[in-house]
Amino acid sequence: MKCRKCGEKASVHMRQHKLALCKAHYLEWVPEQTERFIKKYQMFTPDEKILVAVSGGKDSLGLWDILVRLGYQADGLYLGLGIDGGINYSHESQRLSEKFAAQNNLTLHIVDIEKEYGQPIPVLAEISHRGHGKPCAVCGLTKRHEMNRIARDLGYAVLATGHNLDDEAAVLFGNTLNWSSEYLLRQGPVLLESDGLARKVKPLCRFYEREMTAYCVARGIEYIYEECPFAEGSKSIYYKELLNQLETTRPGAKLTFYLRFLEARKSGELFIEKDMVRAHLHPCEKCGQPTSATGLCSFCRTMEKVSSVAAS
Amino acid sequence: MKCRKCGEKASVHMRQHKLALCKAHYLEWVPEQTERFIKKYQMFTPDEKILVAVSGGKDSLGLWDILVRLGYQADGLYLGLGIDGGINYSHESQRLSEKFAAQNNLTLHIVDIEKEYGQPIPVLAEISHRGHGKPCAVCGLTKRHEMNRIARDLGYAVLATGHNLDDEAAVLFGNTLNWSSEYLLRQGPVLLESDGLARKVKPLCRFYEREMTAYCVARGIEYIYEECPFAEGSKSIYYKELLNQLETTRPGAKLTFYLRFLEARKSGELFIEKDMVRAHLHPCEKCGQPTSATGLCSFCRTMEKVSSVAAS
Numbered sequence: 001m002k003c004r005k006c007g008e009k010a011s012v013h014m015r016q017h018k019l020a021l022c023k024a025h026y027l028e029w030v031p032e033q034t035e036r037f038i039k040k041y042q043m044f045t046p047d048e049k050i051l052v053a054v055s056g057g058k059d060s061l062g063l064w065d066i067l068v069r070l071g072y073q074a075d076g077l078y079l080g081l082g083i084d085g086g087i088n089y090s091h092e093s094q095r096l097s098e099k100f101a102a103q104n105n106l107t108l109h110i111v112d113i114e115k116e117y118g119q120p121i122p123v124l125a126e127i128s129h130r131g132h133g134k135p136c137a138v139c140g141l142t143k144r145h146e147m148n149r150i151a152r153d154l155g156y157a158v159l160a161t162g163h164n165l166d167d168e169a170a171v172l173f174g175n176t177l178n179w180s181s182e183y184l185l186r187q188g189p190v191l192l193e194s195d196g197l198a199r200k201v202k203p204l205c206r207f208y209e210r211e212m213t214a215y216c217v218a219r220g221i222e223y224i225y226e227e228c229p230f231a232e233g234s235k236s237i238y239y240k241e242l243l244n245q246l247e248t249t250r251p252g253a254k255l256t257f258y259l260r261f262l263e264a265r266k267s268g269e270l271f272i273e274k275d276m277v278r279a280h281l282h283p284c285e286k287c288g289q290p291t292s293a294t295g296l297c298s299f300c301r302t303m304e305k306v307s308s309v310a311a312s
Numbered sequence: 313m314k315c316r317k318c319g320e321k322a323s324v325h326m327r328q329h330k331l332a333l334c335k336a337h338y339l340e341w342v343p344e345q346t347e348r349f350i351k352k353y354q355m356f357t358p359d360e361k362i363l364v365a366v367s368g369g370k371d372s373l374g375l376w377d378i379l380v381r382l383g384y385q386a387d388g389l390y391l392g393l394g395i396d397g398g399i400n401y402s403h404e405s406q407r408l409s410e411k412f413a414a415q416n417n418l419t420l421h422i423v424d425i426e427k428e429y430g431q432p433i434p435v436l437a438e439i440s441h442r443g444h445g446k447p448c449a450v451c452g453l454t455k456r457h458e459m460n461r462i463a464r465d466l467g468y469a470v471l472a473t474g475h476n477l478d479d480e481a482a483v484l485f486g487n488t489l490n491w492s493s494e495y496l497l498r499q500g501p502v503l504l505e506s507d508g509l510a511r512k513v514k515p516l517c518r519f520y521e522r523e524m525t526a527y528c529v530a531r532g533i534e535y536i537y538e539e540c541p542f543a544e545g546s547k548s549i550y551y552k553e554l555l556n557q558l559e560t561t562r563p564g565a566k567l568t569f570y571l572r573f574l575e576a577r578k579s580g581e582l583f584i585e586k587d588m589v590r591a592h593l594h595p596c597e598k599c600g601q602p603t604s605a606t607g608l609c610s611f612c613r614t615m616e617k618v619s620s621v622a623a624s
Contacts, residue, residue, distance in 0.1 A: 176488055177558075177565065179572040181582040238561065242554060246489075249550065253489065260491040270493040272584055 012214045016252035023218045030215045031066045034203050038070075041189040043201040044158045050074040051156035051198070053147055054100075054108065056093030058216040058223045059162030061100050063204055065221060067160065068104065074160070076101055077150055079143055080112040082120020083135075085229025090120075093224045100221065109154065111146055117303055118310060122230075127309045128302045135230055138302065145299040148289055151198035163202040166209040169254045170239040172261055185274035188262060195281055195290035206255070324526045328564035335530045342527045343378045346515050350382075353501040355513040356470045362386040363468035363510070365459055366412075366420065368405030368536045370528040371474030373412050375516055377533060379472065380416065386472070388413055389462055391455055392424040394432020395447075397541025402432075405536045412533065421466070423458055429615055430622060434542075439621045440614045447542055450614060457611040460601055463510035475514040478521040481566045482551040484573055497586035500574060507593055507602035518567070 001010045003022035010020035021029055037043070044050060050067060054060045054076040067074040078097045083090045094110070101108035114120045119127065121142060122135045131137030151159050168187070175183040193199040204212060216223050231237060246253045264270040281290035284297035291297035296304065313322045315334035322332035333341055349355070356362060362379060366372045366388040379386040390409045395402045406422070413420035426432045431439065433454060434447045443449030463471050480499070487495040503512040516524060528535050543549060558565045576582040593602035596609035603609035608616065 177569050179569075179576040179582065181576060181579070184582060242557065245554065257489050257491075264491040264493060267493070268584070270491065270496060270584065271582060272580070 011218070012211070014208075014211065016208070016247075016255050026214065027218050030062075030207070030211070031069055033206070034063075034066045035070055037189065037206055038201075038203055041201070043160075043190055043203060044072070044199070046072060048073070048157040049155065050158045050160050051109075051147070051151050051154070052076050053143075053159065053161045054078050054097045055162070056096040056224045057162070058212050058221070059164050059167075059204060059209075061097070061162075061221050061223050062212045062216050062219075063160060063162040064100070064106070065104070065219060066215075067203070068106065074106075075156070076106060076108040077147065078108055078110045079146055080110060080114070081139060081142075082112075082114045083122060083228060083230065087226055087229060089224075089226060089229055092226075096222055096224055109150060111150060113142060113146070116146075117142075117306070119306065124302070124306055127306045130302060136234065139230075141299050141302065145287070145289065145297075148197050149287065152196055152289075156198055157193070159198045159200045161200065161202055162204055162212075164204045164207050164209050164212050165255060165258060166240055166243070167236070168202065168205045169243050169258045170236045172258060173239045173243060174235060185265075185271060188265065195283070196288070197290065205258070208254070323530070324523070326520075326523065328520070328559075328567050338526065339530050342374075342519070342523070343381050345518070346378050347382055349501065349518055350513075350515055353513070355472075355502055355515060356384070356511070358384060360385070360469040361467065362470045362472050363421075363459070363463050363466070364388050365455075365471065365473045366390050366409045367474070368408040369474070370524050370533070370535045371476050371479075371516060371521075373409070373474075373533050373535050374524045374528050374531075375472060375474040376412070376418070377416070377531060378527075379515070380418065386418075387468070388418060388420040389459065390420055390422045391458055392422060392426070393451060393454075394424075394426045395434060395540060395542065399538055399541060401536075401538060401541055404538075408534055408536055421462060423462060425454060425458070428458075429454075429618070431618065436614070436618055439618045442614060448546065451542075453611050453614065457599070457601065457609075460509050461599065464508060464601075468510055469505070471510045471512045473512065473514055474516055474524075476516045476519050476521050476524050477566060477570060478552055478555070479548070480514065480517050481555050481570045482548045484570060485551045485555060486547060497577075497583060500577065507595070508600070509602065517570070520566070 437447035
């Protein structure tokens with residue numbers, strides 16, 4: 001197969017776009033497409049300060065690389081979760097995130113959860129008894145809270161995460177199997193700012209996971225190959241496998257599923273307008289982030305529980 | 313495992329309901345549940361005349377059996393499609409439909425498509441060049457048209473089809489993968505009457521396919537085991553397989569998918585109210601059935617094409 005742009009030997013073939021490109025043109029194409037999505041979904045402008053949530057994986061490092069190359073003001077935020085899982089997971093992902101930042105002369109903020117809250121994520125999860133024996137619920141809660149906190153405290157207008165199409169399609173698939181209105185009406189590439197929370201954007205939401213792998217490999221970005229050791233057996237991985245089956249039989253099915261959903265949302269021909277659920281929120285008494293609970297937000301309640309158990 | 317009602321050895325186990333029943337109690341349970349669905353979705357009342365679309369398969373014969381046992385006025389309609397497929401498919405399904413009607417002393421209307429329109433379905437499909445080399449599109453079009461025609465001409469208020477949960481979930485899955493608003497906003501156990509078309513109902517929409525098999529076997533109903541020979545490789549079979557995988561991992565997933573969709577439709581919290589698309593319809597100049605086309609409906613246009621090719 002030949003590169004559509006120069007006729008040289010292609011190194012990446014995107015069946016869903018019927019497009020093959022050589023390495024050099026692929027490395028041009030990915031940022032061009034990202035720029036197109038940023039504009040199409042009105043994610044941010046060049047004069048806004050962006051905080052990229054960096055995990056050391058291909059998606060977040062790839063995203064950071066692309067945004068900087070496109071000329072955006074993008075700093076990184078690494079959250080040290082304290083996950084080992086027999087593969088030194090957090091340590092290794094931090095090392096690679098710091099290496100990328102240093103090589104590219106970029107600013108990386110680092111928050112160590114254990115230093116900040118006394119315990120690493122797996123212990124916080126255990127003490128707080130949230131999440132059915134898995135730390136994922138507490139991890140998600142903590143990451144959201146800390147990203148919002150740092151963005152607010154350091155004055156970033158936008159929080160960018162590396163969610164790719166496979167991630168987004170799997171979440172959509174799970175929400176669709178349950179027809180959960182609240183989640184379906186919120187899911188999308190942009191979650192607007194409100195109540196002092198930064199806007200959240202997903203500039204990679206139209207790239208397949210393997211496209212991001214190809215990008216990082218072609219660009220020579222060193223990233224952590226391993227998934228989080230706690231992800232094994234998760235619903236989202238199961239949904240990804242089902243969607244991959246579908247994709248194998250019908251190339252583009254995953255992209256169509258996600259894009260038609262966004263179109264249907266936009267058209268007004270299928271879904272109601274989401275009412276502003278956030279209108280019912282008020283600031284948490286402790287951290288000030290918006291919450292639907294009275295008093296403390298879920299995160300602060302979890303941390304109070306952890307402190308009281310630790311003190312007893 | 314023991315029958316929940318009598319403690320005897322159970323012969324059917326429904327994991328999604330955590331319910332096991334012996335043969336005798338299963339044969340009571342299925343009609344009871346059907347009656348519950350008929351009332352819940354306001355399908356019809358005992359004084360309405362019902363036309364059951366009968367194919368000779370387990371679902372339609374099971375449905376007819378159940379409705380008659382529940383005391384409803386249900387006659388059958390068999391459409392002779394002229395499909396052989398090396399297994400004498402139409403002939404055998406007609407024989408079994410007639411046998412069931414005779415054994416139970418029921419009225420079965422028979423329409424032979426070849427006698428009515430000059431050619432069997434596979435030839436009509438070939439001549440009309442509809443459906444990408446498969447007769448399924450013309451077959452569906454013809455069945456819908458003929459069911460509507462017979463119900464109208466013979467004065468039936470309601471058309472009942474044997475679609476089971478596996479059928480409905482697969483259709484829903486396909487429509488969801490494409491987010492096709494028009495279909496999603498119409499799908500459900502009841503399609504109300506309008507423009508002279510009978511109401512359409514699916515009383516078995518909450519039974520798994522294997523539950524209908526178990527019902528027919530337990531009841532001793534003789535039905536055609538083979539699927540239509542043209543169904544092989546169809547999208548709907550593929551979607552059924554994917555949903556079965558999901559069901560194996562999470563018993564009840566298929567039922568939840570369908571029922572939560574119906575709830576979301578009803579709640580008004582996710583979907584817009586479907587606007588009455590049928591308001592834009594007008595009667596076909598030839599057959600009088602409602603159509604969005606000007607002049608002839610799709611069916612009559614297809615048949616005109618067939619006649620003109622045959623005449624030339």
